[in-house]
Amino acid sequence: MLQKGRHYDPTDLFLHRGDTITLVNGDDSAIHHAFIEADRFAFDAGDQEPGKQATLTLKEPGDFIIQCGIHPKMKLTIHVH
Template sequence: MPHASRIRPRRLAAGGLMAGCLLCGVALATGGVTTQHITQKGRAFAPGAITLHPGEKVEIVNDDGELVHHAYLEHPDFSFDTGEQAPGSRIVVAFPSKGSFTVLCGIHPKMKLLVTVK
């Protein structure tokens, strides 16, 4: 589970994120940058591994009809925390720097997404 003192983005009534979430490393989608789609379904990320370039984005979607997911990453160079994602919700995260990252689910501990930024 993520550290209890982690800053978590707040949800708007429509399921979006407040602009303050940028402070915790979550970037909202803007045009012109490649975005890869990752689904959370059946207690797994799909695909389970992706390769990006610095600045590219990942859209993490909870495609499970009943389960809540909670994707997060704790790394010395880059961290984010989606908070609980209800079914149908989505969040876009930009990976700003090169490295190897493992995105985890705080609710389903076997869920892992490997992100390589080259």
């Protein structure tokens, strides 16, 4: 999962429960802050400097949105089955 140019790439992801994804800040100078707020669990990668990575293991089925706390228009929808 790439965070670059104030976008996630891709913007939709279909995964299986138990899959792990890695969020990579591919920008040269921008900091990102990926997080999920959901009823069943929460995830917060904290501030990610350029080149830094964060991992997330998806243990709950459902649809979740990863957002960026710094760039509110950045969104990635994850569909976990």
